[in-house]
Amino acid sequence: xxxxxxxxGAGNMGKNHIRLAREMNNEFEFVGVYDPDxxxxxxxxxxxxCFNSEDQLIDAADAVIVAAPSSLHKKIALKTAxxxxxxxxxxxxxxxxxxxxxxxxxYADTGLILQVGHVERFNPVVLELEKIxxxxxxxxxxxxxxxxxxxxxxxxxxxxxxxxxxxxxLMNGLIPNATVDVIHSFGxxxxxxxxxxxxxxxxxxxxxxxxSVISSRTTEQKIRKVFIHCRTSFIDADLLNRxxxxxxxxxxxxxxxxxxxxxxxxxxxxxFVSNKEPLKAELEHFYNCxxxxxxPKTSGESAVRSIKVLDSIKKNLY
Numbered sequence: 001x002x003x004x005x006x007x008x009g010a011g012n013m014g015k016n017h018i019r020l021a022r023e024m025n026n027e028f029e030f031v032g033v034y035d036p037d038x039x040x041x042x043x044x045x046x047x048x049x050c051f052n053s054e055d056q057l058i059d060a061a062d063a064v065i066v067a068a069p070s071s072l073h074k075k076i077a078l079k080t081a082x083x084x085x086x087x088x089x090x091x092x093x094x095x096x097x098x099x100x101x102x103x104x105x106x107y108a109d110t111g112l113i114l115q116v117g118h119v120e121r122f123n124p125v126v127l128e129l130e131k132i133x134x135x136x137x138x139x140x141x142x143x144x145x146x147x148x149x150x151x152x153x154x155x156x157x158x159x160x161x162x163x164x165x166x167x168x169x170l171m172n173g174l175i176p177n178a179t180v181d182v183i184h185s186f187g188x189x190x191x192x193x194x195x196x197x198x199x200x201x202x203x204x205x206x207x208x209x210x211x212s213v214i215s216s217r218t219t220e221q222k223i224r225k226v227f228i229h230c231r232t233s234f235i236d237a238d239l240l241n242r243x244x245x246x247x248x249x250x251x252x253x254x255x256x257x258x259x260x261x262x263x264x265x266x267x268x269x270x271x272f273v274s275n276k277e278p279l280k281a282e283l284e285h286f287y288n289c290x291x292x293x294x295x296p297k298t299s300g301e302s303a304v305r306s307i308k309v310l311d312s313i314k315k316n317l318y
Contacts, residue, residue, distance in 0.1 A: 002029045003086075003290055006057040008076060009067035010035035010044060013090055013117075017065050018044070020283050027287040031060045058083045063113075063290060066090060070156050074099045077114075081106035088286045090117040091168070092160050092310075093303040100307045104300035113289045115282075115296035116303040120165045121173055122281040124274045125239050129226065130173045132246070132271070137231040140210040141174055146219035149191055157195035159187075159314050163215035166226075167309050170211050172302040174228070178205040180309055187317040190218045201313050244271040 005028045007017050014035065021030040032049035034057040035041050041050050051057040058064055058079060063086035066076050074094040080087045081103070093116045094100040107114040120126055143166040150161075171180075183203045187196035198216045205211065224239035233248045246269040282298075289296045 001291060003027065003287060004029045004031050004060070004062040005065060006031045006051070006061035006063075007033045007065045007067060008035070008054050008057060009033075009069075009090075010037070010040050011067060014065075014067035015044070016279055017067055017283075018046075020277075020280055021065070024280070024283060024287075027284070032057060054079070058085055061085060063087070063286070065117075067117075070095060070160060074103055077103040078106055081110065081112070081114075084110070084112065086113040086286075086290050088113075088115045088117055088283075091119075091303070092116075092156075092164055092307060093300060094307070095156065095160060097304055097308040097311050100300070100304045104304055107300060111293070113286065113296060114300040115286050115289060116298045116300060117282065118165065118168045118172075118298040118303070119278045119282050120169060120239065121298050122278040122285065123239050123242075124276055124278070125226075125237050125242050125244050126169055126173060128244055128271055128273060129228070129235070129237055132235065133174055133228065133230075136228070136233060136235075138175065138209050138228060139231060140212070140229040141170055142212045142227045142229075143170065144214045144223050144225045146214070146216040146221065146223040148220050148222075149197065149217045157314075158197050158199055158215050158217050159310050161215075162217060163199060163201070163213055163313070164306065164310060166213045166215065167313075168298070168302070168306045169226070170213065171306050171309060172298075175205055175207070175209055175211070178207045178209060180204070180211075180312070181206050183309070183312050183316055185313045185317050188218075196317065199313065199317070203309075242273045242275065244273055245269065246271065 005021050010033050021028045032051050034051040034054050064080045066089040073089050077089050145162050145166055180203045185201035187199040190197040197218050200214050202212045226237040228235040233246050235246050237244045247266045250267045
C-alpha cells in the first residue's frame, strides 16, 4: 500500500526528503512540495509537483513531512492534525514544551501518526548504542556536537538547533527511564545578541547517572562524539564517522612461565555498524508506523520530554 506524501519546505532537509520520497516508490506516492520561495522551487525542477499553498498540499496528501523553519512547526502541525493527516515534522516539534504539548494533544486519540524528525536516533551508531547500554551499568554520558555557524539557521539558538539532537539521544535513547534532578548550564553568544551559539550543560538524573552535553556552532571542526562511562566498560562512539568501540575490564592472565613485564587490563571490541542512510531509515519507520498503526520511537511524547529539558537548560543558562 502506497502512502500519498507531500513535503512542506524545500531547504536542505526538504530536498533530502523529496529525494527519498521519490526513490521510495514502493512505500510512497510523492504528490508534491510547497515552499514560499519561488527561486528555491524553480531550482528543483518540479514545476508540475508544486503547490501554491501549504493548505492545498495538506489536502492532497495522506501524510505530510514538514521541513519548514522551526518557528512554523507548531502552526503547520496543528493544521495537519485538523485536516486528519499523518505527520512527520522535523525537529524541534515546537520551540517550547507548552507548544509541543499542544501539538501532541491535537493528535491524541485520532489514530494518526505524529513522528518527530530526530534523525540521529536512526543513525546506525545510535541504534547499536541503544542495544548495548541495555546490558551496561551507566555511570556517566558525555556528548559533544560541534560545527561551524550555519547562516541559514536564523530563528533559534544552538540549544534548539544542535543540542536538541543529543538531549533526545540521552533522554529517550540511552537513559529513557530516568528524569533529570539538577541542571547547570553555561552559554555564550558569539554571532548574535539574541541567541547563544555555545552551550555546556551538565545534569544529574534521579538514578545518579551524570550527563553532560556540549553544543557549539562556533567550532571550525565538525564533531559528533558520544562517550559512555560504565561500571565495567567505556564506550566511544563517533556518529559522524560511524565508529563504535567498547573497552572492557578483563581478568585475563598471561601464563608464559615467568612474570610478564606488562598486564593485560582491557579488551577492546570494535562493533560493526551498518552504512544505512539514517533519513531513509526514519522514513521507512514513518511508513511502517502508518501501515501498522504503531507508535513511533521518536513520538510527540518523547519530543515533549526532551523539550522540557531544553527549556530548563535555556531558563537556567549562566
